[in-house]
Amino acid sequence: MSIKRLSPEELLALDRFAVDEGNPHIVVDKEICARCSKRPCLVVCPARCYQLKDGQVHFEYAGCLECGTCRVMCTDLGVTHWNYPRATFGVTYRCS
Amino acid sequence: MAEDDFDVIVVGAGPAGSACAYTLAKGGKNVLLLERGDSAGAKNVSGGRLYTYALDLVDPELAKRAPLQRRIVREQIMLLSGTQATTIDYADLDKDAAGPQSYSVVRAVLDEWFAGEVEAQGASVVPGMRVDSLLEENGRIVGIRVGEDEMRAAMVVAADGVNSLLGQQAGLFPEVQGHAVGVGVKETIELPDAVINQRFGVKDGEGAARVAIGCTEGISGGGFLYTNQGSISLGIVFNPEQAAQNGRQIQEIFQDFKLHPAIAALIEGGTSIEYGAHLVPERGYHGIPERLYREGLLVVGDAAQFGINTGMIIRGMDLAMVSGLAAARAILQAGNAAGTGPAYRAQLEELLLLPNMRAYAEFHGIFGINRIFKAYPDLANQALQFLFTVDGKVPPPMIKKLKSIVKSKVSYGQLAADAWKGFRSV
Numbered sequence: 034m035s036i037k038r039l040s041p042e043e044l045l046a047l048d049r050f051a052v053d054e055g056n057p058h059i060v061v062d063k064e065i066c067a068r069c070s071k072r073p074c075l076v077v078c079p080a081r082c083y084q085l086k087d088g089q090v091h092f093e094y095a096g097c098l099e100c101g102t103c104r105v106m107c108t109d110l111g112v113t114h115w116n117y118p119r120a121t122f123g124v125t126y127r128c129s
Numbered sequence: 130m131a132e133d134d135f136d137v138i139v140v141g142a143g144p145a146g147s148a149c150a151y152t153l154a155k156g157g158k159n160v161l162l163l164e165r166g167d168s169a170g171a172k173n174v175s176g177g178r179l180y181t182y183a184l185d186l187v188d189p190e191l192a193k194r195a196p197l198q199r200r201i202v203r204e205q206i207m208l209l210s211g212t213q214a215t216t217i218d219y220a221d222l223d224k225d226a227a228g229p230q231s232y233s234v235v236r237a238v239l240d241e242w243f244a245g246e247v248e249a250q251g252a253s254v255v256p257g258m259r260v261d262s263l264l265e266e267n268g269r270i271v272g273i274r275v276g277e278d279e280m281r282a283a284m285v286v287a288a289d290g291v292n293s294l295l296g297q298q299a300g301l302f303p304e305v306q307g308h309a310v311g312v313g314v315k316e317t318i319e320l321p322d323a324v325i326n327q328r329f330g331v332k333d334g335e336g337a338a339r340v341a342i343g344c345t346e347g348i349s350g351g352g353f354l355y356t357n358q359g360s361i362s363l364g365i366v367f368n369p370e371q372a373a374q375n376g377r378q379i380q381e382i383f384q385d386f387k388l389h390p391a392i393a394a395l396i397e398g399g400t401s402i403e404y405g406a407h408l409v410p411e412r413g414y415h416g417i418p419e420r421l422y423r424e425g426l427l428v429v430g431d432a433a434q435f436g437i438n439t440g441m442i443i444r445g446m447d448l449a450m451v452s453g454l455a456a457a458r459a460i461l462q463a464g465n466a467a468g469t470g471p472a473y474r475a476q477l478e479e480l481l482l483l484p485n486m487r488a489y490a491e492f493h494g495i496f497g498i499n500r501i502f503k504a505y506p507d508l509a510n511q512a513l514q515f516l517f518t519v520d521g522k523v524p525p526p527m528i529k530k531l532k533s534i535v536k537s538k539v540s541y542g543q544l545a546a547d548a549w550k551g552f553r554s555v
Contacts, residue, residue, distance in 0.1 A: 036318070036396050038384045044316070044404035073373030079314045079380055079406035098406040099172060101292040102312045105305050105408065106369050116294070117165055117172075120259045125167055127237050128317045128360060129174040129405040 041081035045096040053122035057094045059103070060114035066090035069109040077102050098124055131281055135161045135253075137460060138273055138282040140260045140295060142169035143236075144179075144446045145430025146288030147243040148187045148453030154250035155188070156461045161280065162244065162252050163273070165259040170240030174315060174405035176443060177355035177362040178338055179239070180231045183447035186480065187454050196242050197232035198357040199336025203329060206441065207341035207352070207391065208506035214391035215509050216339075220330075233336050233355040233362070234446070235317075260289070263299055263426065269466065270299060270425030284460050284469060286427050288453060291408045293432035301428060302418035307370040309434070311350060311411045314383050315364030317357075318399040325356050328395055340441060343506030344386040348372050349496045351440070352386050354395070361396055363387060366409060368496070409445060410434035414483075414490035422470030427456045435482065439492050451482045494554035498547045500539060508538040 039047075061083075066072070072090060074083035080096045083103065090111070097118075104115040117123065139150045142164035150162040166172040178201060184192040202222060208215040248254040264272035264279055272281035287295040291310065296302055322333065329337040341352035349368035354361060365383045372379050386392060409431075410416055416434045421427065429435075430449035437444040455476035463469040477483045495501065511534045516527075524530070535544070 036387065036393055036399055036401070038388055039316075039401060039404075041378075041380055044380065044401075047316075047401055047404045071373065073369070076373050076376055076378055077312060077367075077369045079312060081378060081380065098404075100312060100406040101305070101408050102369055102406070104292070105310060106307050106373060108307075117259055120165055120257045121167060123172070124405075125171045126174060126403060126405055127171075128235055128403050129237060129315060129362075 045080060048098075049125045049127070050095065051122045051125070052095045053118050056119065058116050058118040058123070059092070059094050059097065059112060061090070061092040062111050062113045063089065065109055065111035065113075069111055071108065073106040073108070074103045077106050133281045133283055134272070135159050135280065135282040137161070137284045137286060138163065138280060139286040139288055140273065141288035141290060141430070141432075142244045142247070142254065142256065143173055143240055143288060143290065143430060143449060144243065145432070145449035145453040146286065147240065147247050148183075148450040149286050149288060149429060149457045150247045150252050150254075151187060151243070151250055152454055152457035153460060154247060154252035156457065158460070160252035161282070162247055162254045163258040163260055163275070164244065164254070164256040166256055168241050168256050169244035169254075170237040171256075173236040173240055174313065174407040175234075175236055175446060176313065176315070176353045176364060177233045177235065177357065178231050178443070179234045180444060180447040183450035187450055191246065194246070196238050197234055199233050199331070199334060201231045201233060201338045202331060202335045203337035204441070205337055205339040207339060208509045209341055209343035209352075209386075209389055209391065210503075210507040210510045212390055213510035213514065214389070215513055216391070231338070233338065233357050235357055235360075260295065263295055268424065270423065283466060284425060284427065286429060286456050287432050288429050289432050291410055291431040291434070293428065296418070296428045296432050299423060299426055301420045301423060305408070308368070309410065309412045309416050310369065310408045311366040312369045312372070312379065312406065313364055313366040313409055314380055314406045315362055315404070316387065316401050317403040317405075318361045318363060318396050319359060319402045320361055320396065320399040322359055324398065325361065329356055331356070340443075341386070342502055344382075344389065345502050346375055346377065346382055347499060347503035348375050348382075349499065349502055351502075353443070354392070360402070361399065363392070363396065368411070410436040411438060411493065413437055413493045414486040415493065417486070422473055424470070425466050427459070427469065427473050429453050429456045435486065437486060437489050437492075439489055440495060448482055448486075451480050452477065455480050455482065491554045495551055498550050500543065500547060504538045508535060
């Protein structure tokens with residue numbers, strides 16, 4: 034295999050995740066996000082969990098790398114709840 | 130008053146938590162070390178270099194047993210722009226060279242080993258436990274809560290990492306601010322050892338560490354590369370506020386860096402096997418919260434924002450271990466919970482952690498010089514391009530041409546201002 038540009042999806046596919054279905058560890062208030070003009074989350078989330086769809090910020094916690102960048106950068110407080118996933122869930126690194 | 134379940138509960142089995150729990154257990158304390166990952170290291174990402182004096186401080190035997198990757202013998206600095214690259218390569222190849230050493234590390238391996246060493250000292254190590262909150266009674270921290278379960282201890286040590294939800298919950302410091310951290314992204318790329326040795330000019334067991342500037346679209350930050358056994362860690366740390374202003378997704382910029390011809394040549398033929406991200410404390414001494422303890426609670430490691438970044442030296446894990454050791458010594462020395470906090474501060478001085486951080490206190494100012502991240506690497510590469518070009522034509526006068534290259538990137542006024550700022554920072 035050779036080195037190539039990897040999309041966010043391809044990068045996350047390298048990692049092992051156990052998704053806590055129906056129990057998001059980060060909660061985002063879409064109404065606050067709709068009023069936010071800066072939306073740093075779209076740019077700074079390394080897992081690209083925040084994406085713009087039809088002009089709205091969509092958040093998907095399944096590929097979250099648990100870094101905390103969105104929490105730090107969300108100045109308009111659209112991230113209303115931030116915690117690490119419950120034990121045994123989330124990302125598991127093996128060689129980082 | 131309810132009886133304690135443990136003398137000390139340490140939250141987080143990273144380098145800080147494990148160094149602390151190891152020392153406490155060795156000192157005869159009944160210790161519980163909790164980790165939210167399925168195993169220690171499972172949630173951790175770092176660039177990948179440990180300055181091993183810190184392991185020696187905790188216990189000289191530890192460094193002998195630690196699963197370290199490669200001893201760093203080559204220190205490299207890269208200035209990147211477009212398709213150009215200038216690399217400074219410093220090496221001390223005296224194989225008998227004694228003295229301070231550093232090794233590349235893989236956290237999933239290192240942290241799991243360290244937690245095993247803690248267990249071997251008699252501590253209870255329990256992974257797969259997310260601590261939800263602190264127990265507080267009469268203004269004092271008396272334990273922790275995991276789901277419905279409560280566990281009590283005379284002391285709690287928060288080694289819960291850069292986001293330190295526990296330290297915030299205890300009211301020791303406010304939420305982390307964007308300007309105080311860097312967001313790091315990293316790919317681990319599998320590559321045979323023989324290939325790594327050849328490409329980096331190192332022998333088995335030896336390795337290279339590299340920092341790169343000019344690869345962040347002008348955002349304050351830089352690239353890094355560490356050689357491991359059978360893999361390379363490649364990544365970038367960005368200032369998240371500037372990244373947000375820049376507007377381009379950070380992992381896109383990282384992929385550009387990976388595919389820069391000077392970087393791609395180093396990893397060609399390799400296989401990407403993992404992608405990670407983590408925040409790092411960036412402000413150095415001035416980023417340390419005023420309060421690192423209250424009765425019954427000490428904060429160590431990244432949670433205390435301990436970190437040093439001079440652009441060339443990036444330290445976190447060693448400071449984490451030293452702070453964990455400092456906390457353990459304070460607990461072992463102090464007779465009561467009230468005396469432990471001040472004793473911890475005193476140990477941070479005695480073990481030279483705070484003096485080290487003070488020595489670099491103003492270095493963070495360097496990263497306020499934004500031209501370092503684009504204009505100056507461009508300038509260096511253009512100047513070298515000119516100096517190495519032979520095309521048979523009569524070259525322009527050297528000084529005149531160099532001056533014009535400088536002027537195309539920066540005014541003399543800006544240059545003087547940056548030089549002054551840089552001088553004041555170091």
